[in-house]
Amino acid sequence: MQPKVEIEKLRRELERHNRLYYEGQPQISDYDFDQKLRRLQELEAQHPEHFDPNSPSQRVGGAPIDEFKTVVHRPPMLSIDNVYSLDELREWDARVRRGLGREDIEYEAELKIDGVSIDLLYENGELVRGATRGDGVRGDDVTPNVRTVRALPLKIEPRFKRLEVRGEIYISKSDFARYNEQLEEAGEEALANPRNAAAGSLRQKDPKLAAQRRLSAFVYHLVGVDDLRVESQWAAYALMQKLGLPLNPQRTLCRSLEDVERFIEEWHEQRHELPFEIDGIVVKVNRREMQLELGATSKAPRWAAAFKYPPEAAQTIVRAVNLYVGRTGAVTPVAEFDPVRIGGTKVVNASLHNFDELARKDVRIGDTIVVEKGGDIIPKVVDVLTDKRPRGARRVVPPKKCPVCRQPLHRFEGEVAIRCINQGCPAIVLQSITHFGSRKAMDIEGLGWQTVSALLESGLVTDYASLYELTVEKVAALERKGEKSARSLIDNIGKSKTAELSRFIFAIGIRMVGERAAKLLAERFHTIDALMKATADELMEVAEIGPRVAESITFYFSVPANRERMEKMKRLGVSPRHIVIATGDRLAGKTVVVTGTLTRFSREDIHELIEREGGKASGSVSSKTSYVVAGEAAGSKLDKAKSLGVPVLSEDEFLAMIEQ
Numbered sequence: 001m002q003p004k005v006e007i008e009k010l011r012r013e014l015e016r017h018n019r020l021y022y023e024g025q026p027q028i029s030d031y032d033f034d035q036k037l038r039r040l041q042e043l044e045a046q047h048p049e050h051f052d053p054n055s056p057s058q059r060v061g062g063a064p065i066d067e068f069k070t071v072v073h074r075p076p077m078l079s080i081d082n083v084y085s086l087d088e089l090r091e092w093d094a095r096v097r098r099g100l101g102r103e104d105i106e107y108e109a110e111l112k113i114d115g116v117s118i119d120l121l122y123e124n125g126e127l128v129r130g131a132t133r134g135d136g137v138r139g140d141d142v143t144p145n146v147r148t149v150r151a152l153p154l155k156i157e158p159r160f161k162r163l164e165v166r167g168e169i170y171i172s173k174s175d176f177a178r179y180n181e182q183l184e185e186a187g188e189e190a191l192a193n194p195r196n197a198a199a200g201s202l203r204q205k206d207p208k209l210a211a212q213r214r215l216s217a218f219v220y221h222l223v224g225v226d227d228l229r230v231e232s233q234w235a236a237y238a239l240m241q242k243l244g245l246p247l248n249p250q251r252t253l254c255r256s257l258e259d260v261e262r263f264i265e266e267w268h269e270q271r272h273e274l275p276f277e278i279d280g281i282v283v284k285v286n287r288r289e290m291q292l293e294l295g296a297t298s299k300a301p302r303w304a305a306a307f308k309y310p311p312e313a314a315q316t317i318v319r320a321v322n323l324y325v326g327r328t329g330a331v332t333p334v335a336e337f338d339p340v341r342i343g344g345t346k347v348v349n350a351s352l353h354n355f356d357e358l359a360r361k362d363v364r365i366g367d368t369i370v371v372e373k374g375g376d377i378i379p380k381v382v383d384v385l386t387d388k389r390p391r392g393a394r395r396v397v398p399p400k401k402c403p404v405c406r407q408p409l410h411r412f413e414g415e416v417a418i419r420c421i422n423q424g425c426p427a428i429v430l431q432s433i434t435h436f437g438s439r440k441a442m443d444i445e446g447l448g449w450q451t452v453s454a455l456l457e458s459g460l461v462t463d464y465a466s467l468y469e470l471t472v473e474k475v476a477a478l479e480r481k482g483e484k485s486a487r488s489l490i491d492n493i494g495k496s497k498t499a500e501l502s503r504f505i506f507a508i509g510i511r512m513v514g515e516r517a518a519k520l521l522a523e524r525f526h527t528i529d530a531l532m533k534a535t536a537d538e539l540m541e542v543a544e545i546g547p548r549v550a551e552s553i554t555f556y557f558s559v560p561a562n563r564e565r566m567e568k569m570k571r572l573g574v575s576p577r578h579i580v581i582a583t584g585d586r587l588a589g590k591t592v593v594v595t596g597t598l599t600r601f602s603r604e605d606i607h608e609l610i611e612r613e614g615g616k617a618s619g620s621v622s623s624k625t626s627y628v629v630a631g632e633a634a635g636s637k638l639d640k641a642k643s644l645g646v647p648v649l650s651e652d653e654f655l656a657m658i659e660q
Contacts, residue, residue, distance in 0.1 A: 001586065001658070003047045010040040014056035018150045038523055039612075054126060054154040068140035068203070071131035075223070077119060077166065078136055078296055080282060080306045086261060089283070092305045093257045096285060099294050099302060106286040108233040109263045110251035112306055113218055114277040115170030116199045118146065120219070122165075125158025132202060136299075142202050148211035151218075151246045160226050165240060167219035171198045172275050175214040177378070182514050190353050194277050208544060212516065216276070218248040233286045250274075253286065264307055271309070280308040313372040313382065314340035314347075318365055321352070321396045323403040327431035328511050329419040331409060333358050333396060335369070335381055342373040350379040354416045355398040362386075366393035402427075423561060429463060430456060432509050436464035440515060441507035442496040446489040454478050464508070465565040467493055468572040497574045504528065504576035508565075510556045512549045520544060521553075526578045528566060532557045586658050587615025591624060595638055596631030598651050613658060621646060629654045 001009075017033055028036075041057045044050060083089045097103060117133040130146025132139040147154060149169060156163070171179070176194040183190050191197045201213040222236035230236045234253055241247050250267070254260045264281050271278050285291050285303040294302040316337040324332045333352040340347055350371055352358045363369065363384055370383040402409055402420035404427040409418045420428065430452055437447030447467075455461045460474055470493065475486035499507075505528070506518035513521070524542045525531040531553075539550035556562055592610045594603060594617065606629070607617040621628060621640045628641040628648045641648050649657065 003043055004050055007040065007043050007047065007050050010036055010043070011052070011055055014040065015153070018056065018153075035523070056154075068142060071119070071129065071134075071139050071141045073119060073131070073134075073137055073139060076136045077117060077133045077139065078300050080304050081300045082280075082306045082308050084308050084310070086264070086307075089260070089264075089305065089307055090257065096294065096303065100290055105290070106232075107254040107257070107260050108237075108251065108284045108286045109254050109260050110220065110282050110284075111248055111267060111271075111274075111278045112280040112282045112308075113168040113170050113248065114193075114195050114279045115168040116195065116202055117166065118142075118169050118202075118217065119164065119166050119223070120146070120152070122156055122160070122163040124161055125156050127152065127154050140203070144207040145202050145204060145210040148207055149215045149217050151216045153244050156243045156245070160228070163225045163243070164223035165219045165245060166221040166223060167217055167246075169198050169202060169215050169217050170194060170276055171201070171213060171215055173277065174275065178514075179213060180378075182512075212544060217246055219245045220248070220282070229288075231288055233284050233288070233291075254283075268309060278309075280306050282306050311372050312342050313370050314342050315368055315370055315385070316340045318363060318367045318369055321358070321363070321365060322349075323399060325402060325404050325420055325425065325427035325431070327428055327435050327509055329421055329425070329428055330354075330417040331399065331403065331420065335363060337369065337371070340371060342371065342379065347371060347373065347379045350381050352381065355418060356416050358396060364389065364393040364395050366390045423559075426456065433461065433464045433467070435509055436467070436507045437496075438507075441503055442499050443503065444489075444496050445492045446485065447492070451489070463565060465568045465572070468497070468569060468574060497572075498577055501526070501528065501576040501578045504574075505531065508556075508562075510553055512552045517545065517549060522578055528576055532563070532566065585614045587613040587626075590615045590626035591618050592616070592627045592629060593618050593621050593625050593637060593641070594629045594631070596634030598629075598631040609658070627654070 014033070014036055017028055017036075037057060040055070044055065044057055081092075083092055093105075096105060119129075119131045119133070119139065120127065121129040121131075127147065128143070129141060130143045130152075131141050134140060146152065146169070171194045173194065176191075176197055179197060180190040191200070197213065198215060201210045201215055204210045219240055222230060222240060225239070230239060237247060237251070252259070252263055254263065260281075260283055267278070267281060283305050285294065291301070291303040296302055316339075318335050318337050320336040322334050322336055324334055326332065333355060335350050335352055336348060337350070338348075352361070352363060361381060361384055363381060366389070368385040368388040369381050370385065371379050372382045373379045398418060400409060401407065402422065402425055405420065405422050405425040407420060407422040407425065410421050411418050422428070430449065433452045433456075434447070434449045436442055437444035437452070444467075452461075455470075455475075455478070458478060460470060460478075461467055470490060472483065472486045472490050475489055476483045478486075500522070502515075502519040502522035505513065505521055506515050520542050521531055521539075525534060534553070536547070536550040536554050539545050539553055540547060545553075557566075587610055592615050594606055594610075598606060610617045615626075618625065621637050621644065623644055623646075625641065625644070625646045628637060628646055629651060630638050630641075630648050631651060638648065640646075
């Protein structure tokens with residue numbers, strides 16, 4: 001396939017999959033998407049003559065921003081007045097009716113996304129500017145960061161010379177939880193809420209960092225489109241949707257205030273099921289001429305109101321502050337309190353994250369605290385009611401020794417976490433083996449923490465490498481483990497021996513190496529041996545790998561015990577494989593066998609090419625084989641192919657077929 005053709009094909013595919021992902025109908029995994037993106041980046045680097053600033057590859061972030069330019073908003077980006085009860089909403093409705101002198105008013109109601117306001121400008125179908133709200137009159141030009149938001153099309157139908165819309169940049173609950181987990185693993189302080197995460201991401205000086213945050217967006221207001229007159233809010237949504245802009249589908253047209261109130265009540269119950277945070281419902285007069293007639297104050301339009309849901313919180317009493325040791329050794333204080341129901345679930349614990357946070361909030365055992373579950377992310381202690389503090393309330397003193405292994409704790413420079421650095425600590429071993437077998441790592445079904453605990457207590461395993469020494473007989477001897485479940489576990493452990501390399505890198509638990517970093521490292525180094533030999537400088541050549549992560553990787557593989565685990569697993573048949581995602585379709589559905597000595601390719605390289613073109617590289621010839629590629633000194637496989645009538649290609653013929 002010609003480079004230009006493949007580049008254009010990949011761009012179309014990536015834009016299509018972007019759209020499907022944000023419509024909630026993904027057809028490929030995140031990993032497959034990333035592999036296609038990496039292939040596009042490779043091709044564009046090799047063929048700069050085909051550069052396009054609107055390519056999906058440009059979403060990963062460009063050069064760092066020295067300083068943000070100021071954008072003047074015309075018209076101003078006004079805020080929306082809040083109402084905090086149905087009575088206040090009815091008062092607002094009465095003011096609208098008085099202002100218009102009529103009763104037949106149609107409203108549009110939609111979810112109020114808890115994110116950061118953004119103004120987007122398209123010229124001749126291309127996204128040319130993204131700006132924050134700022135003070136409403138002046139905001140910051142954050143276009144390079146906005147371009148990393150996969151939900152926002154970089155190009156739309158070029159039927160209008162100028163289109164300006166406003167919306168909300170946000171981060172989903174799951175991506176926020178993932179990002180906070182990465183921060184805590186790196187010894188940094190977790191963020192308070194998704195809105196803060198989105199705001200901080202938009203103001204990153206380095207767009208590559210913004211790209212890592214997986215921001216998303218919805219548009220909700222059409223500022224202007226050439227000289228076109230749009231009659232209503234609902235019509236504006238129809239136009240924006242037709243142009244491919246991301247809209248929140250949870251919106252409705254209301255013929256009366258009673259319809260609005262029903263919508264508010266409906267989402268008060270259902271909001272916990274949403275993948276993103278909302279903090280209320282926005283209500284707008286639907287007809288454009290009515291909006292103009294009502295006008296605005298200096299701060300907010302009179303034709304819109306935001307009904308704010310009260311935060312879900314409860315008072316309870318702290319009974320203990322328990323210490324938990326994670327797989328990286330970080331010791332986390334967790335408040336244990338009398339059970340309360342928040343957001344439809346029973347809550348008994350809330351993380352205090354680290355001892356600096358605990359001291360700042362001054363949480364003591366016996367205190368009455370306020371626990372909130374904002375957006376259903378994680379319960380958090382938002383207040384300590386010191387006026388209710390009993391005389392005997394006990395302070396929590398940071399420990400000097402690990403609560404599990406009793407070894408001294410350490411605090412590394414620049415980190416807030418206190419860590420146990422004893423790799424033999426039972427808590428670290430338990431967490432590391434459980435993580436190794438988890439769904440996003442080696443995906444060993446049946447290896448939950450209870451099974452790992454039983455294996456450790458019985459002495460059958462000492463680390464994740466020793467999992468591969470287990471037998472059915474040994475596991476079946478455990479209490480509550482019959483032969484059937486033991487055989488299933490051993491089969492699943494065996495299947496993991498050829499797991500994807502990126503999963504293996506994530507599974508072994510290198511500090512600061514999450515799923516994404518593991519994928520990037522696998523794409524660059526292809527084998528675990530190559531990664532183990534990589535220098536810090538070579539690691540930093542990988543996109544998104546900075547000096548701290550590179551240092552963490554080199555340190556991990558410099559530890560003799562870790563190197564011994566790698567060698568042990570290799571001896572036991574663990575051989576992670578680097579997966580190549582298909583970026584072409586010349587061999588889609590075809591099975592290809594390679595035999596003999598090739599002159600242009602190693603065996604690994606030609607297998608990679610076959611898989612990249614959508615085919616399957618097989619080691620044996622059968623009636624289902626599509627082609628046999630024969631090099632010099634081809635043996636019995638060539639003879640079998642001829643006897644079965646399977647097409648036989650030389651190396652040059654195979655390449656010519658691929659490049660057609």
